[in-house]
Amino acid sequence: MEDQIVYASGKIVVPGFIDVHVHLREPGYEEKETIKTGAKAAVKGGFTTIASMPNTKPVIDQAELITYVLTKSEQAGFAKVLPIGAITKKQEGQELADLFGMKEKGAVGFSDDGRGVKSSGLMKQAMEIAKTLGVPILAHCEDIDLTNGGVIHDGRKANELGVPGIPAEAEYIQLARDLILAEITGVHYHVCHVSSKRSVELIREAKARGVNVTVEVTPHHLVLTEDDLKEPYSQFKMNPPLRTEEDRQALIKGLKDGTIDMIATDHAPHTEQEKGKGLLEAPFGIVGLEIAFPLLFTNLVKHHLISLEQLIDSLTIKPASLLGLTLGKIEKGSIADITVIDLEKIQSVDPTQFVSKGKNTPFFGWKLQGWPVMTIVNGKIVWEEKEE
Numbered sequence: 001m002e003d004q005i006v007y008a009s010g011k012i013v014v015p016g017f018i019d020v021h022v023h024l025r026e027p028g029y030e031e032k033e034t035i036k037t038g039a040k041a042a043v044k045g046g047f048t049t050i051a052s053m054p055n056t057k058p059v060i061d062q063a064e065l066i067t068y069v070l071t072k073s074e075q076a077g078f079a080k081v082l083p084i085g086a087i088t089k090k091q092e093g094q095e096l097a098d099l100f101g102m103k104e105k106g107a108v109g110f111s112d113d114g115r116g117v118k119s120s121g122l123m124k125q126a127m128e129i130a131k132t133l134g135v136p137i138l139a140h141c142e143d144i145d146l147t148n149g150g151v152i153h154d155g156r157k158a159n160e161l162g163v164p165g166i167p168a169e170a171e172y173i174q175l176a177r178d179l180i181l182a183e184i185t186g187v188h189y190h191v192c193h194v195s196s197k198r199s200v201e202l203i204r205e206a207k208a209r210g211v212n213v214t215v216e217v218t219p220h221h222l223v224l225t226e227d228d229l230k231e232p233y234s235q236f237k238m239n240p241p242l243r244t245e246e247d248r249q250a251l252i253k254g255l256k257d258g259t260i261d262m263i264a265t266d267h268a269p270h271t272e273q274e275k276g277k278g279l280l281e282a283p284f285g286i287v288g289l290e291i292a293f294p295l296l297f298t299n300l301v302k303h304h305l306i307s308l309e310q311l312i313d314s315l316t317i318k319p320a321s322l323l324g325l326t327l328g329k330i331e332k333g334s335i336a337d338i339t340v341i342d343l344e345k346i347q348s349v350d351p352t353q354f355v356s357k358g359k360n361t362p363f364f365g366w367k368l369q370g371w372p373v374m375t376i377v378n379g380k381i382v383w384e385e386k387e388e
């Protein structure tokens, strides 16, 4: 193949970002997102590889469905998509899914994301199998009996609005159980979207004991708290909920000291009609792929909370190592998955310009700096921002 010269003066050139937690919605919820629109949103945001969560319709709980996701994403030709299989059949928490079969077809891990795994017995068995298969369990930690119908963090805002709250212990009680099971089984246990201070402390202790645990945090939990909620409230509704400033500070500290390994968007598109139902009825989740980098660069790096280098590591080499990928770095001879960023570019968040079908974001109108302008996957330019 002929060499291609790309001029990127005044820009930074980094390894393509890797997001270990994305919802693509296909099969079954194509009105929210398709594999193609989600993978295109990814490259627009500078992500060259994304791992897709299995909470589709049907749930990705069998080998053929892993193949379906891989085939569809190859046809789409944007970001590489690595499917995560369900832990339990239909994510119903009753019976283990076909973990062996899914791994054989290319599942990179297992998760019942969207809900917690209630049965300690099933979780332990799943961990034992994942350990043998050499893939991680990605855990959405939530004790549904403690969530108890809550819609936002059980704190000041929930009181003020008179809506049911989700307490932090709904997350960290299940997390504490899982850390013990992970220690017993030796599995690689990955914590999805950590949101509370107590969770960070439990993980810090577990890491110090040598438990094989990694952790992701979302951009929104690093930037927002319950105090930021305003109309329309449903745009601030996600699981786990935005918590307190004390929690947010603990997440930033955790990221800084390495307790938290990586940043994942938990890109969760929903239709405007669904999000228009109001705080109590709307589904949980917000989109994240297209604004993650500028959001974090503007609100963390520019405020000297973390360094640019640490931000890039948390979006490249760290997620690559979770999934056992040789990606996430630029080296002679390595696959050219590359993102070019204009650190000077300032632009406001305009969901009407998203290529994702999901326009659900609490960051509408935020003025952000540091936008990806070109994304290269396998040596091919798959996204290029047009010069104005």
Ligand SMILES: NC(=O)N[C@@H](CC(=O)O)C(=O)O
Pocket: 023, 055, 113, 114, 115, 140, 237, 238, 239, 240, 266, 268, 269, 283, 284, 285, 286
């Ligand atoms: N994060 C969310 O609020 N929603 C996710 C599920 C999940 O990640 O738990 C979704 O699938 O919409």
Ligand SMILES: [Zn+2]
Pocket: 113, 114, 115, 140, 192, 193, 239, 240
């Ligand atoms: Zn989740």
Ligand SMILES: [Zn+2]
Pocket: 021, 023, 053, 113, 114, 266, 268
């Ligand atoms: Zn999720």
